[in-house]
Amino acid sequence: MSVTVRVPAKVNVQLAVGAARPDGYHDLANVFLAVGLHDEVTATAADELRVTCAGPDAGQVPLDRTNLAARAALLLAERYGRDADVHLHIAKDIPVAGGMAGGSADGAGALLACDTLWGTGASREELLDICAELGSDVPFSLVGGAALGTGRGERLTELEVGGAFHWVFAMAARGLSTPAVFREFDRLGQGRRIPEPVASRELLDALAKGDADALAATVSNDLQPAALSLFPELADTLAAGRAAGALASLVSGSGPTTAFLARDAEEAEGIAGALRASGTCRDVRMASGPVPGATVV
Numbered sequence: 001m002s003v004t005v006r007v008p009a010k011v012n013v014q015l016a017v018g019a020a021r022p023d024g025y026h027d028l029a030n031v032f033l034a035v036g037l038h039d040e041v042t043a044t045a046a047d048e049l050r051v052t053c054a055g056p057d058a059g060q061v062p063l064d065r066t067n068l069a070a071r072a073a074l075l076l077a078e079r080y081g082r083d084a085d086v087h088l089h090i091a092k093d094i095p096v097a098g099g100m101a102g103g104s105a106d107g108a109g110a111l112l113a114c115d116t117l118w119g120t121g122a123s124r125e126e127l128l129d130i131c132a133e134l135g136s137d138v139p140f141s142l143v144g145g146a147a148l149g150t151g152r153g154e155r156l157t158e159l160e161v162g163g164a165f166h167w168v169f170a171m172a173a174r175g176l177s178t179p180a181v182f183r184e185f186d187r188l189g190q191g192r193r194i195p196e197p198v199a200s201r202e203l204l205d206a207l208a209k210g211d212a213d214a215l216a217a218t219v220s221n222d223l224q225p226a227a228l229s230l231f232p233e234l235a236d237t238l239a240a241g242r243a244a245g246a247l248a249s250l251v252s253g254s255g256p257t258t259a260f261l262a263r264d265a266e267e268a269e270g271i272a273g274a275l276r277a278s279g280t281c282r283d284v285r286m287a288s289g290p291v292p293g294a295t296v297v
């Protein structure tokens with residue numbers, strides 16, 4: 001028997017980052033939006049834990065027990081006193097090390113797939129606890145839609161969204177390490193007072209109204225200067241998207257994927273074409289959001 005779970009990528013429409021905490025993490029006001037780029041995780045009963053992966057970026061995905069999907073299966077099995085005897089296959093469409101929570105999606109997907117396959121019957125709260133143990137972005141991958149993440153991003157408040165937002169994503173030629181981007185944020189902020197991260201009221205209103213122009217006026221990412229410092233060529237991609245008429249251009253999370261907000265699907269097509277022609281990125285994809293979180297298919 002097999003269970004397949006589909007899990008979306010995310011874009012951070014606001015990422016406010018506080019000062020480094022004693023544990024090395026940063027407090028965030030992290031407004032997540034789930035968008036229609038998906039990985040699928042299939043769990044099948046097997047003699048022992050095994051991970052396989054297919055897709056254009058599959059070569060960059062670890063297949064050992066450091067894979068977030070394997071870690072999710074191991075944590076769930078440990079809680080329920082059973083073996084993690086499962087084959088996890090990841091059909092990968094979310095860019096790897098792209099700032100779109102690809103690994104987190106696979107962690108949440110594997111957790112829900114194993115829970116269903118094994119008939120564990122874990123509560124939503126238990127699953128969210130395991131997600132938070134796996135990584136700061138993983139709870140959102142389970143929940144999807146739109147949410148405000150506080151703490152290190154794992155404490156979620158779901159948000160109302162009044163309509164679909166249309167995005168274009170430009171994938172970069174190489175990845176960026178999330179810890180390296182946070183370290184660069186710390187380095188750039190040395191000697192400066194870093195304010196407490198707070199969600200923008202205007203931004204939450206724009207989401208609630210489904211108003212793309214208002215959202216474009218309020219999107220922000222405190223990690224963008226750090227991502228640009230480590231990957232200066234991203235400035236060319238951002239400029240190409242702006243020149244093509246994007247309402248807003250920003251780095252997605254810790255990058256290096258860049259995100260461009262369009263007024264509608266037709267304008268998104270135009271921006272995608274211009275970005276492809278600009279030669280400033282490896283690949284271009286369109287996706288709208290919000291979309292549901294991890295779902296058994």
Ligand SMILES: C[C@](O)(CO)[C@H](O)COP(=O)(O)OP(=O)(O)OC[C@H]1O[C@@H](n2ccc(N)nc2=O)[C@H](O)[C@@H]1O
Nearest residue numbers: 024025026028135136137138152153178179182253254
């Ligand atoms: C940049 C974002 O993607 C925005 O959504 C997330 O904050 C990162 O989430 P993630 O990849 O799930 O990150 P984790 O696996 O929890 O942490 C990886 C590393 O990122 C840094 N990190 C992460 C989250 C956070 N609030 N503060 C941090 O400083 C830490 O160095 C940590 O060791």
Ligand SMILES: Nc1ncnc2c1ncn2[C@@H]1O[C@H](COP(=O)(O)OP(=O)(O)OP(=O)(O)O)[C@@H](O)[C@H]1O
Nearest residue numbers: 067068096097098099100101102103104106137178
């Ligand atoms: N299932 C997985 N898929 C991809 N990478 C994984 C997975 N499990 C572990 N990793 C490791 O995690 C690293 C970061 O990959 P990931 O695709 O999650 O980055 P990201 O999308 O930038 O994350 P985030 O947006 O949550 O910060 C990879 O370089 C890889 O070594």
